[in-house]
Amino acid sequence: MHSRTGTPTPVHPTVTETPVITTSGLTKTYRAHRSHGPEVTALDGVDLHVREGEVFGVIGQSGAGKSSLIRCINLLERPTAGTVTVDGQDLTALVGRGRRASRALREARSRIGMVFQHFNLLSSRTVRDNVELPLEILGMSGRDRSRKALDLLDLVGLADKADAHPAQLSGGQKQRVGIARALAGDPKVLLSDEATSALDPETTRSILQLLRDLNRQLGLTVLLITHEMDVVKSICDSAALMERGRVVESGTVGELLATPGSALASALFPVGGEATGTDRTVVDVTFRGESATQPVVSRLARTYNIDISILGAAVDTVGGRQIGRMRIELPGRYEDNVVPVGFLREQGLQVDVVTEQDRQPVPVEEGAHK
Amino acid sequence: MSTTDWSEMQPLLTQACRDTFYMVGWSALVAVAGGLPLGILLVLTDRGGLLSNTVANKVVGQLVNVARSMPFIILMIALMGFTRWITGTTIGRDAAIVPLAIGAIPFFARLVETAVREVDGGLVEAVQAMGGNTWTVVRKVLVPESLPSLVSSTTTTIVALIGYSAMAGTVGAGGLGDIAIRYGYQRFETQLMWITVAILAVVISLIQFAGDCTARALYRRGGRSSPAPALRFLKAATAGSRTA
Ligand SMILES: Nc1ncnc2c1ncn2[C@@H]1O[C@H](COP(=O)(O)OP(=O)(O)O)[C@@H](O)[C@H]1O
Ligand SMILES: [Mg+2]
Numbered sequence: 078m079h080s081r082t083g084t085p086t087p088v089h090p091t092v093t094e095t096p097v098i099t100t101s102g103l104t105k106t107y108r109a110h111r112s113h114g115p116e117v118t119a120l121d122g123v124d125l126h127v128r129e130g131e132v133f134g135v136i137g138q139s140g141a142g143k144s145s146l147i148r149c150i151n152l153l154e155r156p157t158a159g160t161v162t163v164d165g166q167d168l169t170a171l172v173g174r175g176r177r178a179s180r181a182l183r184e185a186r187s188r189i190g191m192v193f194q195h196f197n198l199l200s201s202r203t204v205r206d207n208v209e210l211p212l213e214i215l216g217m218s219g220r221d222r223s224r225k226a227l228d229l230l231d232l233v234g235l236a237d238k239a240d241a242h243p244a245q246l247s248g249g250q251k252q253r254v255g256i257a258r259a260l261a262g263d264p265k266v267l268l269s270d271e272a273t274s275a276l277d278p279e280t281t282r283s284i285l286q287l288l289r290d291l292n293r294q295l296g297l298t299v300l301l302i303t304h305e306m307d308v309v310k311s312i313c314d315s316a317a318l319m320e321r322g323r324v325v326e327s328g329t330v331g332e333l334l335a336t337p338g339s340a341l342a343s344a345l346f347p348v349g350g351e352a353t354g355t356d357r358t359v360v361d362v363t364f365r366g367e368s369a370t371q372p373v374v375s376r377l378a379r380t381y382n383i384d385i386s387i388l389g390a391a392v393d394t395v396g397g398r399q400i401g402r403m404r405i406e407l408p409g410r411y412e413d414n415v416v417p418v419g420f421l422r423e424q425g426l427q428v429d430v431v432t433e434q435d436r437q438p439v440p441v442e443e444g445a446h447k
Numbered sequence: 448m449s450t451t452d453w454s455e456m457q458p459l460l461t462q463a464c465r466d467t468f469y470m471v472g473w474s475a476l477v478a479v480a481g482g483l484p485l486g487i488l489l490v491l492t493d494r495g496g497l498l499s500n501t502v503a504n505k506v507v508g509q510l511v512n513v514a515r516s517m518p519f520i521i522l523m524i525a526l527m528g529f530t531r532w533i534t535g536t537t538i539g540r541d542a543a544i545v546p547l548a549i550g551a552i553p554f555f556a557r558l559v560e561t562a563v564r565e566v567d568g569g570l571v572e573a574v575q576a577m578g579g580n581t582w583t584v585v586r587k588v589l590v591p592e593s594l595p596s597l598v599s600s601t602t603t604t605i606v607a608l609i610g611y612s613a614m615a616g617t618v619g620a621g622g623l624g625d626i627a628i629r630y631g632y633q634r635f636e637t638q639l640m641w642i643t644v645a646i647l648a649v650v651i652s653l654i655q656f657a658g659d660c661t662a663r664a665l666y667r668r669g670g671r672s673s674p675a676p677a678l679r680f681l682k683a684a685t686a687g688s689r690t691a
Contacts, residue, residue, distance in 0.1 A: 151576055176499055177581065187578030197573035200669040201591040210587060211577040242670030262577070 092314060096162075097266055097298045098127035098150060103159035105145050105322075119145035121322035122159065127315070129265075132292050132299040134309040136341070137319030143302040146319070147270050150300070151189045152182060163189060164265050187215055190259030194271040196251040198243040204230065204254050205239040211261040229257040233287060249280035256287065260295075267291070269301040273308060281305075285312050306344050310393075316341055334363060334400055337429055350388025350404040352431075358407045358414045359388065359431040362421060365400055373424050374405060381417050383408055404431070456639055459626065464646065466540055466621035471608045473544045478551035478604055483597070485511070485552065486559025487585055497571070497581045511553040519611045522550050523618065543620035547611055555604045562596035563589050595666040602658025606651055623647050 105120040119142040127133040148154040160169045173179030198207050208226040230236045233253040273281040289312045291297050309316045317327035318341045326341045334342045352359050378385045390403040407414045421428045491497050492504040523546040527537045530545040570588045613624020631640025
């Protein structure tokens with residue numbers, strides 16, 4: 078149960094260890110006005126590894142470079158440096174001369190689905206015709222197109238809206254059409270740039286559920302970009318945190334939660350509670366599965382004969398797993414509690430000491446409790 | 448003030464209508480055929496466009512500007528050599544079509560440029576992400592999505608061409624404007640002039656009405672109900688009046 082890092086266990090059967098999207102040293106600099114003007118580094122050597130069949134979330138604040146990253150993956154944006162490999166194919170090797178995309182790149186793109194924040198549906202076409210568009214580009218005959226489009230609309234639960242126009246649909250319905258359209262080329266990979274950011278919470282949930290279902294049913298690998306932690310929490314198997322063009326944390330949700338001091342982990346699973354006074358040590362204890370910390374905590378109290386107060390505790394489901402977190406307070410400064418903290422760690426629990434200044438968990442140094 | 452009786456006026460007016468429709472019809476056709484690709488090219492070659500090419504964009508843009516600011520009567524004279532080369536003559540209806548069309552191409556191209564620029568860049572990106580090339584983007588996105596505006600632009604161009612065609616009388620091309628000038632201005636036969644003016648007013652209104660209805664129908668076809676195109680008509684109309 079308390080397996081520390083190491084081998085990431087598949088969260089659900091569709092996840093394999095085969096890498097589907099790999100970026101290495103991906104860098105993108107934009108030049109503001111013309112050739113003079115300052116350069117903006119949107120991506121700064123990004124290494125990303127997305128496994129087959131997983132839902133991978135990239136989270137970060139606005140301007141962190143998330144959109145640049147996803148747009149570099151299907152080369153809508155040409156990287157300044159670095160490589161992008163999707164399904165074994167090095168896409169960066171396919172860019173033609175000049176600004177225009179080579180035929181090989183366009184073919185590769187047709188096998189990568191993309192969903193957009195603002196849906197990007199053609200208002201001049203019906204829902205069905207919107208879904209048919211990628212099939213037209215693929216050169217599929219009229220009858221096959223029509224059948225496939227209806228199948229896809231059925232898959233996203235919108236078969237009855239086939240003849241409506243996008244303007245007649247709600248935001249959630251529009252995004253379903255966008256998803257159906259993205260699936261038309263039977264992609265192995267779906268890229269989603271803030272697909273739910275224009276939607277209300279209720280609709281967001283249903284769209285995320287749909288993405289999750291498609292991921293499970295079709296073995297579809299989903300790379301999604303978001304600035305909302307809830308999105309990562311509800312459907313992602315893995316996640317990466319971006320800051321100023323860099324990936325600062327990355328891994329499966331399990332790995333992240335097991336990483337001491339992980340900002341993603343504490344954001345995914347915050348636990349509150351203020352220290353009751355000075356000269357106290359506040360510690361966050363994370364445990365997984367059904368095992369409880371309760372016996373451990375009471376054993377700690379008995380063994381060292383100290384009073385432990387529980388400041389806050391929560392059990393939640395993150396990435397389909399039960400996670401528990403507890404914030405406890407030990408009397409005395411950290412220096413006085415090196416031994417009890419070591420005891421907790423020996424029990425296989427993850428322990429993060431919360432400093433008094435910022436109340437943010439900081440990593441417990443390996444050598445801190447010698 | 449002389450009175451011309453109806454039996455005399457009628458064949459005159461019928462022929463004039465025929466001449467006007469002939470000139471305007473053909474030159475509008477050429478203007479659309481030439482101005483549509485030109486307008487799209489102006490958008491595509493612009494900075495950040497799919498065929499971004501600053502030099503080509505500047506050159507085409509400058510050509511369009513010069514041609515647009517040229518007074519029609521001067522364009523007509525300047526193009527005489529070209530007109531003779533195309534039609535074999537410099538007078539008559541056919542000869543008038545050449546300067547009319549050439550004058551209308553840059554006019555229409557600018558209207559097309561404005562219309563196409565309003566297409567959401569996200570749609571272009573979506574088609575690129577599907578593996579579409581530039582031609583796909585033009586055919587499947589830029590033209591269909593801007594169609595209502597393109598129809599209003601065509602209407603504006605036709606109305607402007609009717610105005611220009613009045614001057615075509617100077618090269619003996621006939622037409623309603625020619626009648627109004629010749630009989631009304633030169634011979635003071637005001638009755639005939641007013642009839643011509645009335646016919647022109649009715650024709651222009653009908654064309655404008657038909658154009659507006661088509662544009663609105665195309666816009667509504669997309670399931671939208673907002674009166675957005677009305678604003679665009681207004682814009683196109685002011686753009687038209689600036690040069691007409
Ligand atoms: N086309 C562009 N031209 C210039 N700068 C850009 C362009 N696109 C993005 N940027 C800049 O790159 C940085 C990252 O942007 P973006 O990738 O959109 O971030 P995010 O999606 O995380 O909000 C920002 O500073 C943004 O201003
Ligand atoms: Mg973004």
